[in-house]
Amino acid sequence: METTRAKVIEAGVDFEESISQIISMLLDVEKDKSISFGYKSASLSFNHRVNLLVDLKFIPKEIISDFQLFAEIRNKFAHIKYVDSFTKCFEIIPEKKNKFLSNFSGSKEGLDDESIYRICFDILCFTLSIWLRVTLSMIGNKKKQELKKTGAVEMMRSFINYDKNNQKKQLSSFLSSITPVIEEIVPDEDFLKSYEELRIKQEEEMKEKFNTKE
Numbered sequence: 080m081e082t083t084r085a086k087v088i089e090a091g092v093d094f095e096e097s098i099s100q101i102i103s104m105l106l107d108v109e110k111d112k113s114i115s116f117g118y119k120s121a122s123l124s125f126n127h128r129v130n131l132l133v134d135l136k137f138i139p140k141e142i143i144s145d146f147q148l149f150a151e152i153r154n155k156f157a158h159i160k161y162v163d164s165f166t167k168c169f170e171i172i173p174e175k176k177n178k179f180l181s182n183f184s185g186s187k188e189g190l191d192d193e194s195i196y197r198i199c200f201d202i203l204c205f206t207l208s209i210w211l212r213v214t215l216s217m218i219g220n221k222k223k224q225e226l227k228k229t230g231a232v233e234m235m236r237s238f239i240n241y242d243k244n245n246q247k248k249q250l251s252s253f254l255s256s257i258t259p260v261i262e263e264i265v266p267d268e269d270f271l272k273s274y275e276e277l278r279i280k281q282e283e284e285m286k287e288k289f290n291t292k293e
Contacts, residue, residue: 083156084156087152087153087157088153088156088157090153090200090204091125094125094207097208098129098132099116099128100215101214101215102116102131102135132146133146142206142207144178148178148179151175152179155172156168164196165197166192168196169196179196179199179203180196182199183199183202185198
């Protein structure tokens with residue numbers, strides 16, 4: 080049977096991996112090659128990674144509080160031999176007990192304190208894992224969008240740089256190539272601004288080229 084210590088440490092390992100992925104994506108570094116987020120002894124501790132995510136102002140306040148509570152629980156199980164149950168853990172951090180137990184809203188009938196603690200821990204982990212999963216998905220989608228935007232802009236730049244004869248010849252091909260890319264992009268203000276600037280520049284250059292006699 081899984082011990083309480085193993086349960087807490089395993090949850091911490093899972094969260095640490097997800098947090099490292101999020102920070103690496105936000106900072107645009109390769110996690111596996113990173114000194115700070117990799118697997119070597121010089122890498123940041125779990126608490127440091129959580130604090131960095133907080134410093135990046137990427138976590139909602141309520142999630143910050145949950146992460147800090149989890150980090151403190153994990154720290155006690157990881158570093159204090161005496162702490163091998165939630166009951167003993169909250170003997171050491173009694174000031175956190177009420178917040179932790181606030182996650183429990185069911186009937187306590189037939190449940191001892193340790194069972195209630197375990198249920199609250201499962202709820203806490205579920206809340207954090209949902210946030211991490213949604214955040215990873217959101218950042219991943221944003222990265223994909225950025226790649227598509229970059230691709231669309233570069234296609235436009237290439238077309239703008241064609242000489243006027245090639246532009247006439249390649250216009251149909253260009254439109255058929257760029258349209259599917261544009262359609263997959265979820266517009267935002269920055270992209271629309273960049274797109275509009277390039278569009279205006281293209282129109283001006285096209286007018287200049289096609290209105291100039293050879």
